[in-house]
Amino acid sequence: MLNAIKSAHQEVIDLVDDADIEWYQARDHYLLNEDHDCLYHLLGVTWRNTAACRYILYPFYAYSYAGILWYFLNYYTIAEAKPDPLTWKSICEAWLKNDFEGRAPTIAIIDRMRQILWDEPFNIIWAARPEEKEL
Numbered sequence: 001m002l003n004a005i006k007s008a009h010q011e012v013i014d015l016v017d018d019a020d021i022e023w024y025q026a027r028d029h030y031l032l033n034e035d036h037d038c039l040y041h042l043l044g045v046t047w048r049n050t051a052a053c054r055y056i057l058y059p060f061y062a063y064s065y066a067g068i069l070w071y072f073l074n075y076y077t078i079a080e081a082k083p084d085p086l087t088w089k090s091i092c093e094a095w096l097k098n099d100f101e102g103r104a105p106t107i108a109i110i111d112r113m114r115q116i117l118w119d120e121p122f123n124i125i126w127a128a129r130p131e132e133k134e135l
Helices: 002-029 036-058 068-078 088-097 102-119
Strands: 063-067
Touching: 002 088
Parallel strands: none
Antiparallel strands: none
């Protein structure tokens, strides 16, 4: 998909560059009072600019129902753009990046979860509450 976009982008650049050349040729013919040649080049400018717009906006060979620009925007920026998953690593990186901003409420929640866990039975030996022994 991205290669198709790059190819279409290059084609648009080439068409616009050619339209610029046609424009200057039309101007030169206008200054020489050569009306027909001027109009010929103005038509070339119009055709090239229209073709460039079609590459961007209208149906593209593999994406016949949408122009390549709309296809890309719809499927690669809106429909498929998903936020990064929230993980312990992303939380730690955010803390480091922001000088541990928000650490107090986070630790308070973790401490509360720890309190709740201590009142529940554990099936994992290393995570179980220590046994009370007389000293």
